[in-house]
Amino acid sequence: MRLTYPDSIRIIRLPCTGKVDVIHMMEAFRKGADGVYVVGCLEGECHFLTGNLRAKKRVEYTKKLLDDIGIVGERLEMYNIAASDGPRFAEVAKEMHERIKALGPNPVRGAIQNRRTA
């Protein structure tokens, strides 16, 4: 399988999505990411039992927080994909890429760049 996915995506590997905390997602946006998505194992198949379920709740919480700040919670998403499911991984990457493209750049990134060029 030589599947391709958009090169706008940078992967950060973690032992389990249960390790992803609110602050990690927040900081990613603060530093200029236009979108973030968390990819965990299928529900019910977490090696650490409930790591991916916890991640899901934290993602939901962070989405609300991003809405409050005006960053738009839709820039953040949680997906569950089996480790063996390459095609789905590529599909999700494209899906997220399109979503973020439609939303436009993270307003924080715009402001950072303006400041640099000013």
Next chain:
Amino acid sequence: MIVAERKPFDEITGFIKDCKRILLVGCNECVTVCYAGGKKEVGILASALKMAFTKEGKQLEVKEVTLERQCDHEYLEEIRSIIAEYDSVISLACGVGVQFMAEKYLGTPVFPGVNTLFMGVTEERGVWTERCQGCGQCILGQTAGICPISRCAKRLLNGPCGGSTKGKCEIDKDLDCAWQLIIDRLKELGRLDDYDELIPIKDWSTERAGGPRKLVREDLQP
């Protein structure tokens, strides 16, 4: 513990909209346990505030500090040397901590970052419920260890009222009727006859009604 929750984001940004440097102070006690104002929440709020400012084309410097407690002089003293460098302080401690900080540092505005809710317990992960209103004269000995003052919506001392339905309170079908709990526990203890005792009219002077309260222990005073 004292249970609190973060204030709405807009309210917090409203406090500091004209600031350039703020000190964001968490507390390691109750608000850490209820995920409202511990070190972690300080980090998240700092990140959110900085982002919100950046988005508006403004800059905000946030110094993050989390103290052991904000209700004791000695820990509040830890920020004495730096507080003057900041335009204002947001304290994520309960209302007690916010006030004690404000009393101590008169020259710097101190704003609350949380709404202080009640004295309660962690009923389960992510769920906190009220248990005590600090009336100053505990009656738990007469009510099978369940407090009708904090847990009955009408704080009836001789309940249950006519609105108790299937063990739940008339104001909320998810709220236990405190008097149902009391009766169940009295039965469990084989002491249902205690129910027949009238609980006398309460002296509320030891509660908020009597004015701000003070406790002095001379044996402990320096």
Next chain:
Amino acid sequence: MNTKTPSRLEKVLAAGHLAVTSECGPPRGSNGDAIAKKAEMIKDYVDAINVTDNQTSVTRLCSLAACIRLKLMGLEPILQMVTRDRNRIALQSDILGAASFDIHNILCLSGDHQQFGDNPQGQNVFDLDSVQLIQTARYMRDEGKFLGGDDIDQPPEMFVGAAANPFADPFEIRVRRLAKKVVAGAEFIQTQCIYNLEKFELWMKQARDHGLHEKVYILAGVTPFKSAGMAKYMKNRVPGMDVPDEVVQRMSGTPKEKQPEEGLSICVESIQRLKEVEGIRGFHIMAIEWEEKVPEIVERSGLYPRPKIQ
């Protein structure tokens, strides 16, 4: 005849008559004639008229002022008082105010939680509960003292009543709670609306087993349904209300235009049956915004004419 107060209601009960009381809800405005008009409709058919105190926590003209209006019409008011809105200073003060107009009946209640009303953001007081308000009214009358211990110059002579809801939970404690109100000093009881007669009879039996029927006058509460919709609402929405399915079915099985008539018939039949229950000393007819039907209910139930006392 052994009575302790100048209350006409007490005299009717002490003389062994089945008493009849009803209620008038004060208006949501300052038009005092509204209460007079309601009272006018029922005055010859009842021994005393309850005036509700901001019922369901909806702000209305005050109970005491409305009682005074009734008294000035020569009628016999029962002052309903909830502990939700007043502390012990205000409660004692209002009792004195009522007594100064020769109002001699009080019904002591805790009151619905303010969440149900038009000011859910308001503070509640609950300095006392209903049981303690009973104690207070009796203490003021019998000891001639304020709760604070000072003597009252001309103590209020209140015939003291309380409410009982046989249908709230836990059922097993309901008679014991009634007993607490009797120990506190309640002299008459008006019950919640009765639709589940079997359950009520069971409650009355327990009350008799405790000897309560000999210590307190129990007035059975009834409310006629105006429509099947009202029956369903009472069944499903009103906390502590027990409306059996058969009753709801009987109402909804009746053509809409005949439902009011059916509601009145159910009410009259209930009274007839309750008359046979040992320990029932009268009826409290709560015709909610339907006061004009009280005369008919009283007549059809064989409770008319009312005894002439004094």
